Amino acid sequence: xxxxxxxxxxxxxxxxxxxxxxxxxxxxxxxxxxxxxxxxxxxxxxxxxxxxxxxxxxxxxxxxxxxxxxxxxxxxxxxxxxxxxxxxxxxxxxxxxxxxxxxxxxxxxxxxxxxxxxxxxxxxxxxxxxxxxxxxxxxxxxxxxxxxxxxxxxxxxxxxxxxxxxxxxxxxxxxxxxxxxxxxxxxxxxxxxxxxxxxxxxxxxxxxxxxxxxxxxxxxxxxxxxxxxxxxxxxxxxxxxxxxxxxxxxxxxxxxxxxxxxxxxxxxxxxxxxxxxxxxxxxxxxxxxxxxxxxxxxxxxxxxxxxxxxxxxxxxxxxxxxxxxxxxxxxxxxxxxxxxxxxxxxx
Numbered sequence: 399x400x401x402x403x404x405x406x407x408x409x410x411x412x413x414x415x416x417x418x419x420x421x422x423x424x425x426x427x428x429x430x431x432x433x434x435x436x437x438x439x440x441x442x443x444x445x446x447x448x449x450x451x452x453x454x455x456x457x458x459x460x461x462x463x464x465x466x467x468x469x470x471x472x473x474x475x476x477x478x479x480x481x482x483x484x485x486x487x488x489x490x491x492x493x494x495x496x497x498x499x500x501x502x503x504x505x506x507x508x509x510x511x512x513x514x515x516x517x518x519x520x521x522x523x524x525x526x527x528x529x530x531x532x533x534x535x536x537x538x539x540x541x542x543x544x545x546x547x548x549x550x551x552x553x554x555x556x557x558x559x560x561x562x563x564x565x566x567x568x569x570x571x572x573x574x575x576x577x578x579x580x581x582x583x584x585x586x587x588x589x590x591x592x593x594x595x596x597x598x599x600x601x602x603x604x605x606x607x608x609x610x611x612x613x614x615x616x617x618x619x620x621x622x623x624x625x626x627x628x629x630x631x632x633x634x635x636x637x638x639x640x641x642x643x644x645x646x647x648x649x650x651x652x653x654x655x656x657x658x659x660x661x662x663x664x665x666x667x668x669x670x671x672x673x674x675x676x677x678x679x680x681x682x683x684x685x686x687x688x689x690x691x692x693x694x695x696x697x698x699x700x701x702x703x704x705x706x707x708x709x710x711x712x713x714x715x716x717x718x719x720x721x722x723x724x725x726x727x728x729x730x731x732x733x734x735x736x737x738x739x740x741x742x743x744x745x
Contacts, residue, residue: 406458406459407457407459408456408457408458409455409456410441410446410449410454410456411446413441413457414445415440416440416441416457417439417441418435418436418440418441418457419437419459419547420458420469420470420547421433421437421491421492421494422434422435422449422454423452432493433492433493434448437470437491460548462548465550466548466550466551467548467550467551467554468547468548469494469543469549470491470494472522472543472544473496473542473544474496475558476496476524476544476557477498477542479557479558479561479565480498480524480540480542480566480568481566482507482566482569483566483571484500484501484569484570485498485501485566485569485570487499494543496541496542496543497541498538498539498540499537499538499539500533500537500539500570501535502535502570503535503573503607503608504532504533504571504572504573504707504711505570505573505711506527506528506530506532506568506569506570507529507530507566507568507570507571508526508567508568508569509564509566509567509568510529511564512561512564512567516557516560521545521549521553522545522553522557523543523545524540524541524542524568526568527540528744530704530743531744532607532707532738571711573609573707573711574710575608575609575610576610576637576638576710577609577636577637577638578609578637578640579613579614579628579630579631579632579636579638579639580611580613580614580641581616581627581628581631581640582596582597582614582616582641582643583616583618583641583642583653584642584644585618588616588617595695596642596690596695597611597614597642599694600640600694603702607710609638612631612634612636613634615627615631619651619652620652620656621655621656621659622659624653624655624657624659625656625659625660628656628657628660628682628687629660632685636685637685638688639682639685639686639687639688640690640702641653641656641687641690642690642692643690643692644656645667645676645678645691646676646692653689654689657682660682660687661682662681664681665678665679665680665681665687666679666680666715666716667689668720669720670721670723670727671700671701671704671723671727671743672727672728673691673693673696673701674691674693674694674700674701675691676693677689677691677702677705679705679720686709688702688705688706688709690702697729698737699735699742700729701723703743704743723743725745726743726745727742727745730742
């Protein structure tokens with residue numbers, strides 16, 4: 399049986415000169431939540447009234463048994479085991495918790511099953527942002543702590559072992575910078591009947607994640623000419639092909655056929671995402687190809703934003719991956735878009 403820690407409580411009015419065994423949090427409604435007193439603080443006479451205002455009438459004196467562990471040590475051990483590539487964390491424990499942050503701009507990857515098993519252990523916890531969330535360097539992506547002030551060392555050791563065996567549970571994959579080729583389709587654009595607006599939208603998205611548009615081709619609603627423009631881009635060194643428009647079932651919408659004639663394999667057409675149901679993903683050799691429907695010109699965020707980062711880091715997107723997007727795949731079309739700080743794509 400584990401040795402029980404000795405926890406003697408001392409009235410706060412008699413605690414001057416004692417060392418606090420844990421952080422003490424202060425919460426002021428709508429104004430402040432944070433650490434009022436840090437673990438290791440030596441209580442002064444002027445601290446007594448402040449501690450009492452925080453509801454502290456007694457201060458614990460802790461002596462841990464060999465099978466017990468303090469929240470601070472536990473948090474440090476777990477953060478180290480949880481953090482994979484592209485993740486950093488502070489050695490300082492605040493209010494018993496260690497926060498994990500993105501060390502790079504990239505795509506957050508969470509081993510959801512391993513995280514679930516970690517949190518099943520009890521006494522320990524780790525909370526994260528959702529898998530496949532785009533994150534910026536410095537952004538908080540997870541936090542871990544021991545739930546009680548003092549827990550069983552064996553439970554923490556199990557949590558650390560699980561995280562090590564499932565490594566990494568929390569990871570940020572930096573997006574590679576690629577040269578993209580855009581193929582703008584549609585006779586109405588090709589023959590100058592309307593001004594193209596797709597190129598600017600796609601260029602902004604690609605440049606926003608660090609890639610560049612190396613070439614742009616235009617083709618009318620003609621299967622062979624669409625295929626020819628795609629092949630020109632690949633021959634010119636494009637590492638990604640993005641086509642625009644022509645993805646519906648209308649007889650004049652021939653982009654899908656043009657993509658296939660250009661040599662696309664493993665293509666998947668159609669997603670359970672709105673906006674973006676008529677999206678296509680595939681490959682021509684080793685070059686990913688994405689077919690963006692007309693909604694990509696109107697909506698700020700579409701299925702393209704969900705799939706593009708995953709394709710860039712080398713994930714193979716097939717029917718199973720697309721089908722999984724249905725849960726969370728309905729955009730709320732908020733008046734002011736705040737993606738990715740929203741539910742879209744967060745199944």
